[in-house]
Amino acid sequence: MELRQLEYFVAVAEEQNFTRAAERVRISQSGVSAQIRQLERELGAELFDRSARTTTLTVAGKAALEPARAALAAARAVRQAVGEVTDLIRGRLTVGMVIGCTITPLFDALAAFHRAHPGVEISLLEENSDRLIEAVRAGTLDLALVGTATAELDGLHALTIISEPLVVAVPAGHALAARHQVKLRDLAEHPIACLPSGTGLRTVFDRACAARGLRPAITLQASAADAIADLAARGLAVAVLSESMAAAYRDRLTPLVIEDLDAPALLALVWKSTSSPAVRELLVHSRRAFIEPVGVGGAAPATG
The missing domain is CATH 3.40.190.10 (Periplasmic binding protein-like II)
Structure with missing residues (x-):
């Protein structure tokens, strides 16, 4: 039994048609039919009733459908998990920081991330906050520490670090x-x-x-x-x-x-909702570096 056979089986079950299923999985109809016939032989039961114009599931097919979907979902989860680890082993992280910033917890977060994931190349640049925000929106920056008048920034997530008059x-x-x-x-x-x-x-x-x-x-x-x-x-x-x-x-x-x-003037970390695993990992270190010291009474001066 192969994953592709389960994929074809689910496609036919959902489309209720071999032709549409073949178009969905992008192979020939004969290829889909052959793989499902092989799957049926391995399982020892027919999965589809082919006697009517609409292809319907047999009792055995109905029993197999949800386990097949679960197996495909598990395979996708494995690929995603490995992909995220690969991104954190060999990747690049581009971080922005408002000009004149003296907020050392950002450097602490970057150092902790580097120790955990030395294979990821880290770039850091300074710029005015408005340009940093636009760069994050455009995807040329992964994350930025910015000064802002509001934490409600279109298309971005924001973690407020400091809010003061x-x-x-x-x-x-x-x-x-x-x-x-x-x-x-x-x-x-x-x-x-x-x-x-x-x-x-x-x-x-x-x-x-x-x-x-x-x-x-x-x-x-x-x-x-x-x-x-x-x-x-x-x-x-x-x-x-x-x-x-x-x-x-x-x-x-x-x-x-x-x-x-x-x-108040805010100092915030901003990033996109579609950020990479590396960004999500840096945010974990950033929360530790910024939020935990503030929680025990230690806040660095804000700027920007």
């Missing part, structure tokens, strides 16, 4: 330094330093301002939080950063709550 950061002696909180309209009187367009943090800020009809003067842009903080510390602009970013520069800057900005 934006703040304003100013140096001592600045006109806003004596205040504990500000409104977005208060920033219109000051030049602003912020991440560039295409980053999640900037998208959150721009959307909030646009919703209130505000057009703040973003005079300085940099892709690294260090540069934005340094520019603000020198008195060149007011910095707009995430809460954790600003906390890293408390020795030079005072963070102020933006009271009318409710939407």
